[in-house]
Amino acid sequence: MAFQAHVRAYATHRGAERHIFDIKRLHLGHLAKSLALRETPTAVVSTQAKVAKLAAARQEEKKKAKLFLGSASAKRRAAPAAAGKAARRAALVKALSE
Secondary structure (H helix, E strand, C coil): CHHHHHHHHHHCCCHHHCCCCCHHHCCHHHHHHHCCCCCCCHHHHHHHHHHHHHHHHHHHHHHHHHHHHHHHHHHHHHCCCCCCHHHHHHHHHHHHHC
């Protein structure tokens, strides 16, 4: 109970303090030992691993979306400025289908 409460409190520090209290750098085994536990509670460890895995996947999706949107917007900007809305839309659809 105290272990989970400490991990939750550690994770909810304000943004200005996060560089000091980074939950990713918290060693759960050391924390468990400081609370006189023989082993790290598996529920917290597995939850933290899931959160880290989801965060990494979300970060990867953002990178892919940024690359995709960046290339599409560059191709769209290359279309002539005098072209109408329909022509720009057609150029965007063509660029996305490639």
